[in-house]
Amino acid sequence: MTGTTAQAAAQDTWREVIALLVQAAEVGYRDAAANPALCSSALGADLLSSSAIELLPPELDHLLDDVVLEPRTESMSMAELIAAAEAATRRHPIEELPVGASRVIVDICDLVRETSQ
Amino acid sequence: MTGDEDAVDLRSVGELLLDADLTSRAALWETGPDLAKARVRTYGEVVEAATDLWAAIPDPFNDQSMNRISSLADGLHRTHQRTSWPGAGDADPHLASVATSLARTAELVQGRRHPTAALSRPAQLDAEAARTRLMHVVYVSAHSVGVALNPYIADLQRRTDARQSIPRGDSLTRARDTRERIGAIERLAGVALKDRWPSALAGEHRDQAWPGRLEQALARWDLQAHRTLAAPPTVSNLAVIARLQQNIAVATAIISAAGANQGKLDPATVARIRPTLAELDRTWDALGNDLDALQGRQRRRDDKLVLAGGEVRAALHEITHDRTGLATPDVMSDRVDLQVAAQQLHQSLTAAVDLAHVTRDALADPELTVGARGAHELAQASSAARTQAAWVDAGSLHQNRDVPLPHPVHDRLIDRADRIVKAAITADSASTALRQERPRSAQPARASGRHHQEREVPRATPPQPGIGCER
Numbered sequence: 001m002t003g004t005t006a007q008a009a010a011q012d013t014w015r016e017v018i019a020l021l022v023q024a025a026e027v028g029y030r031d032a033a034a035n036p037a038l039c040s041s042a043l044g045a046d047l048l049s050s051s052a053i054e055l056l057p058p059e060l061d062h063l064l065d066d067v068v069l070e071p072r073t074e075s076m077s078m079a080e081l082i083a084a085a086e087a088a089t090r091r092h093p094i095e096e097l098p099v100g101a102s103r104v105i106v107d108i109c110d111l112v113r114e115t116s117q
Numbered sequence: 118m119t120g121d122e123d124a125v126d127l128r129s130v131g132e133l134l135l136d137a138d139l140t141s142r143a144a145l146w147e148t149g150p151d152l153a154k155a156r157v158r159t160y161g162e163v164v165e166a167a168t169d170l171w172a173a174i175p176d177p178f179n180d181q182s183m184n185r186i187s188s189l190a191d192g193l194h195r196t197h198q199r200t201s202w203p204g205a206g207d208a209d210p211h212l213a214s215v216a217t218s219l220a221r222t223a224e225l226v227q228g229r230r231h232p233t234a235a236l237s238r239p240a241q242l243d244a245e246a247a248r249t250r251l252m253h254v255v256y257v258s259a260h261s262v263g264v265a266l267n268p269y270i271a272d273l274q275r276r277t278d279a280r281q282s283i284p285r286g287d288s289l290t291r292a293r294d295t296r297e298r299i300g301a302i303e304r305l306a307g308v309a310l311k312d313r314w315p316s317a318l319a320g321e322h323r324d325q326a327w328p329g330r331l332e333q334a335l336a337r338w339d340l341q342a343h344r345t346l347a348a349p350p351t352v353s354n355l356a357v358i359a360r361l362q363q364n365i366a367v368a369t370a371i372i373s374a375a376g377a378n379q380g381k382l383d384p385a386t387v388a389r390i391r392p393t394l395a396e397l398d399r400t401w402d403a404l405g406n407d408l409d410a411l412q413g414r415q416r417r418r419d420d421k422l423v424l425a426g427g428e429v430r431a432a433l434h435e436i437t438h439d440r441t442g443l444a445t446p447d448v449m450s451d452r453v454d455l456q457v458a459a460q461q462l463h464q465s466l467t468a469a470v471d472l473a474h475v476t477r478d479a480l481a482d483p484e485l486t487v488g489a490r491g492a493h494e495l496a497q498a499s500s501a502a503r504t505q506a507a508w509v510d511a512g513s514l515h516q517n518r519d520v521p522l523p524h525p526v527h528d529r530l531i532d533r534a535d536r537i538v539k540a541a542i543t544a545d546s547a548s549t550a551l552r553q554e555r556p557r558s559a560q561p562a563r564a565s566g567r568h569h570q571e572r573e574v575p576r577a578t579p580p581q582p583g584i585g586c587e588r
Contacts, residue, residue, distance in 0.1 A: 026409060029360070029402065032367070036398075037443045039367045040434045043360050047427050050357070050418045061416060065517050079441070094257070095145035095264060102142035106135070113318060114434075115441055 010096035014056065017085045019067040021049035021108075024081035031078065038078060041115050045082055048107055055098035079115035086112050130225050134247060137218040137254045144211035144261035153269035154203035156262045157295055159212035161197075163258045164190035164302070166219035167251055173226040174244050174251075182309040186255060186302050193298050202291035209265075212258055219254065249313040256306035259299050266296045331458055334425070334432040335365075335465045341425040342472055350479035352487050353418045356408035358476060361426045362469060363401035366544070368433040369462040370394040373551070375446035376455035386550045390463075393544040397469075400540045404476075404533040410495060411487035411526070463548040466541065473541040477534035481527075486519040492526055499525035 028042025053064070073081060086108045094102065141163075144156070164187055171183035197203065226247075273289040276282070283289065338361065345354050370391060376382035436453050438444055449455060479485070489509045496508035508523035522530070 029405065029409075033402070036367045036371065037438065037441075039364055040430060040438060043364045043426070043430050044434075046360055047357070047423050047430065050353075050416075050420075050423045053416055053418075054420060058417065062517075064416060093145070093260070094142055095148070099146055102139050106139065109318060114438070 006092070006096050010092040011056065011060075011098065013088055013091050014052065014098055014101070015064055015067050016069070017088050017108075018049050018052045018056075018064060019069055020073065020081050020085035020088065021045045021052060023069065023073060023076075024078045024085065025049065027076070027081060028078035041082075041111060042078060044111050044114065045078065048104065048111065051107070052104050055100045055104065079112075082108065082111050082115055130222050130247065133218045133222040133225070134250045134254070137215045137222070138250055138257070140211050140214050140218070141254050141257040141261060144209070144215075145257065145264055147211070148264050148268060150265075150269040150272040152209060152265040153262075153292065155207050155209040156212060156265045157197070157203045157299075158206060159209040159216065160258060160262045160299065161190055161194045162208070162216040163212050163219065164255060166216045166223065167255050170219050170223040170226065170251055171248065173223050174247050175240075176244065176248065177241070180248070180309075182252065182305065183255070186305050189298060189302050189305070193295065196294070196298075197291075200288070200291055202286075202288045204286055212261070215254060215258055219251070245313075246318045249310065249318060252306055252309050253314055256303060256310055259303035259306060262299045263296055263303065266292055266299075270296065328453060328457070330428075331432040331436070331453075332461045334428040335461060335468075338425045338429045339465065339468045339472065341419075341422050343475060345419045345422045346475050346479050348419075350482050350485050351418075352408050352411050352485070353416050354422055355476065355479060356405060356412065357418055357422055357426055358472070359401050359405035359408055361429060362472065363398055363405060364430060364433065365462065365465060365469070366394050366397040366401060368437055369459070369466070370398070371437050371443060372449065372455060372462060373459045375449045376459045378446035379450045379455055381450070381454075381456040382459055382551060390544070390547045390551065393540070393547045397466075397537070397540040397544045400533065400537040404530070404537060407495060407526075407530060407533060411491040459551065463551050466545045466548055470538070470541045470545050473534070473538045477531065477538060480530045480534050483521070486521055487526065488517055489513040489520045490517045492520055492523055495529065496523040496525045499529045 022045075025042045025046035028038045028045060032039040032042055053061070073084065076084065086105070089097065089101070089105050089108065094105075097105075168183055168187040269287075270289065270292050273283055273287060273292065277289060342358050342361075346358070373382060373387045373390060373394075377384040377387040436444075436449055436458060439448055444452075446455075493509040493514055508525065509520055512518075513520050
């Protein structure tokens with residue numbers, strides 16, 4: 001894989017990470033009605049998705065609409081979706097992911113810790 | 118490190134380790150043949166500092182992973198001395214910073230811990246987390262050397278293939294040998310991390326909640342939310358505001374209940390406030406759900422708003438949560454003065470009334486646009502009983518373009534906002550009694566150095582606001 005192709009693939013993965021965080025937030029907000037403890041982590045995932053979007057070129061924002069997550073994610077809990085987002089970041093060497101991804105990945109790891117102990 | 122050399126580095130062990138981790142990752146984005154020799158030169162310092170720190174962190178299992186890495190790095194260093202490659206020269210700034218942070222961390226750990234002192238369970242978990250992050254630094258730093266060596270080797274290979282001379286001081290053979298040996302270090306570190314990263318970081322020690330953090334975070338949030346809404350409104354920014362305000366309502370209920378449980382707040386007052394906070398939570402949540410659905414391509418948010426929101430979330434989370442659930446009232450009480458925290462939150466409810474009004478104004482802004490697909494679905498859901506009209510044109514729907522609010526969606530959002538304003542006013546009124554409660558655990562006043570202030574004669578009239586400041 002050439003450097004450009006690898007980085008394009010990593011950007012696709014990054015969009016998937018964003019979609020997983022957005023879905024985690026939605027599931028978290030939905031489940032917070034019964035368990036208020038989830039509200040804070042849902043907000044954490046929501047804000048983190050914003051930080052992740054900032055790392056992508058604005059002219060490609062429309063590609064976020066085209067991300068299709070695996071069907072199995074539909075039944076996942078908020079914690080599982082955040083863990084899936086963290087796992088997705090491991091598919092590429094860090095230098096292929098958008099510049100600044102480290103900080104977001106560290107924050108995702110914190111969120112994994114918050115939600116899966 | 119930059120700045121004054123005499124300046125004392127006040128960062129904690131955790132902050133230094135995190136900085137080393139992030140700096141080592143930052144090195145991965147800078148590649149090029151010119152960086153290779155400096156990075157090879159400096160990597161030995163990283164391993165040396167990491168080995169010292171590893172030895173300083175208590176380890177009942179005597180894990181030898183870092184010692185094996187240190188042996189490999191020592192052997193590589195001897196080879197470099199013997200072969201004079203990469204030779205003397207500048208250090209790589211990223212890896213030099215990593216080595217400095219690790220050395221400082223080792224000093225802190227060595228200075229604080231008695232060598233034979235037994236560790237509590239939390240301290241053991243913290244030590245394991247520190248070792249894991251340290252190994253990750255060594256792993257990523259090794260990778261950064263490989264990333265710099267690759268173009269260096271490719272460059273020299275190209276010259277060799279073209280029968281060009283290799284510049285003095287460069288060596289294709291030595292570079293390849295070094296890449297292999299640092300690759301072995303990277304693999305060793307990778308194996309050591311396999312079952313640890315990031316799960317072992319869970320035991321990392323977190324500092325106690327800082328008393329002023331919540332108040333400052335709430336004040337900054339309120340200011341930033343108003344500033345953001347002073348600009349042309351976007352659905353994505355409004356959604357953050359809705360979710361954050363919902364979070365504040367939820368946390369206020371949790372902290373107030375804990376305060377009542379601990380005898381810090383009047384239980385009857387807290388019981389009166391609870392339903393008003395629940396309604397405030399529901400109304401912001403309902404708006405948040407609609408706005409989430411309406412986000413089209415305008416997903417980007419004001420980064421200052423996100424930052425301020427993140428700080429409020431963090432300040433609340435460190436009080437209200439313990440592991441994956443809510444902390445017990447006892448634990449919350451150990452972290453902060455619950456009466457003070459509850460009063461700060463209830464004061465923010467007053468500001469929230471104004472923010473609710475401003476949010477309503479923003480939703481009524483004719484320039485506000487939303488995603489076509491979300492608009493179509495919400496319009497259908499809001500008006501299905503009345504009409505089957507197409508509220509969004511097919512082209513916009515297909516491309517999910519940003520479109521003006523269809524009437525049914527506009528009416529629905531304004532209705533949501535009206536309910537929020539009403540709920541915010543009710544919650545603010547209900548919490549008046551709580552804000553005026555005097556400290557329940559206050560000690561009798563004792564003589565102190567504040568006599569002068571205490572004896573000061575009160576002003577006959579309060580100071581008047583200056584011109585232009587009347588509100």
